[in-house]
């Protein structure tokens with residue numbers, strides 16, 4: 117499909133991380149963009165916080181919208197300890213912890229500022245390709261819309277993927293339960309700009325003191341039996357907190373103190389993954405972010421990959437006037453990066469809670485070297501680099 121971009125309507129389904137970032141780039145490149153988001157509220161009270169890796173911030177800086185991170189807290193390093201509290205290693209990368217809902221809300225505002233239309237309470241229920249290659253979108257409220265191009269940034273349980281790529285793999289339970297919250301603690305916890313990670317005996321725990329007496333924390337642990345969102349939500353916060361305290365009974369005492377001091381909701385969710393798709397697009401419909409590759413959470417890289425996708429897809433569409441050619445180029449470019457991150461996330465997951473003492477000992481011995489090697493590799497330029505942003509003249 118070619119033709120002047122201003123005539124091209126792009127429907128972005130899902131206004132989480134990738135969706136509104138893509139919308140900013142496309143609106144600036146001359147497309148007419150509408151975001152369809154299933155949720156109602158401006159700031160979604162969902163999913164606790166995430167840690168954004170340096171490249172996530174770089175994407176936002178490249179697009180000139182890094183102000184969306186203003187509500188976050190910068191971490192100047194990530195420290196790793198074992199269950200006894202023994203320090204193992206430090207990763208000096210600068211990252212940002214930010215509430216998911218706050219980041220999505222700020223990104224959506226940034227998209228609106230670029231002239232993007234945001235339609236809330238629009239849950240995609242079906243997607244049908246028309247004979248001329250355009251798409252009809254139907255929503256759960258009975259309304260419909262049309263678009264020349266559809267991008268599904270609707271997360272791990274993507275409806276765009278289900279309809280546009282019916283043979284794509286379906287999400288499977290990753291065997292991990294995640295949870296997190298905000299705790300109010302005594303001021304003996306120092307605001308030190310560090311994201312503290314602990315390999316607990318039966319779960320992985322991370323926290324940052326974001327201001328005197330306030331801590332953001334998360335916990336991931338393996339559970340082979342799947343529990344649904346509803347089953348987890350049906351437990352009271354107290355029941356959930358007590359189960360976490362029990363899980364970390366033999367770990368450093370501060371972890372139990374942080375969990376017990378949770379103020380407000382303690383979020384919890386089963387983690388699903390989707391192996392990277394063979395094919396990310398059909399015709400002029402494409403999936404990005406978790407919809408294309410929901411990886412295990414152990415590396416804390418999913419949101420950064422989603423932002424990279426949004427940047428790189430826009431850049432490809434600016435380089436290539438033909439949408440389907442740009443889609444093919446984008447997919448070919450992203451495959452290796454995503455595959456490498458999946459591999460690293462799996463590796464990290466495999467050392468999270470080893471069953472045997474000797475596996476733990478090996479992990480504790482080799483982790484400092486592995487982290488040093490990773491830092492050296494990225495310093496030497498072997499890390500991922502974003503494509504240069506194509507000049508506007510090519511995009512007209």
Ligand SMILES: Cc1cc2nc3c(=O)[nH]c(=O)nc-3n(C[C@H](O)[C@H](O)[C@H](O)COP(=O)(O)OP(=O)(O)OC[C@H]3O[C@@H](n4cnc5c(N)ncnc54)[C@H](O)[C@@H]3O)c2cc1C
Nearest residue numbers: 130132133134154166167240270271294405406416418419
């Ligand atoms: C336990 C856990 C911990 C994590 N920790 C980190 C971390 O520390 N760092 C990190 O980088 N990543 C982390 N991630 C991953 C990260 O959250 C995701 O990779 C990221 O949010 C993906 O962004 P996205 O835009 O693709 O999808 P999402 O952020 O999931 O956004 C999808 C959007 O689509 C909307 N939607 C869904 N269905 C429809 C529909 N049918 N119609 C319309 N809208 C719809 C949703 O409401 C949502 O707003 C973690 C994930 C888990 C599970």
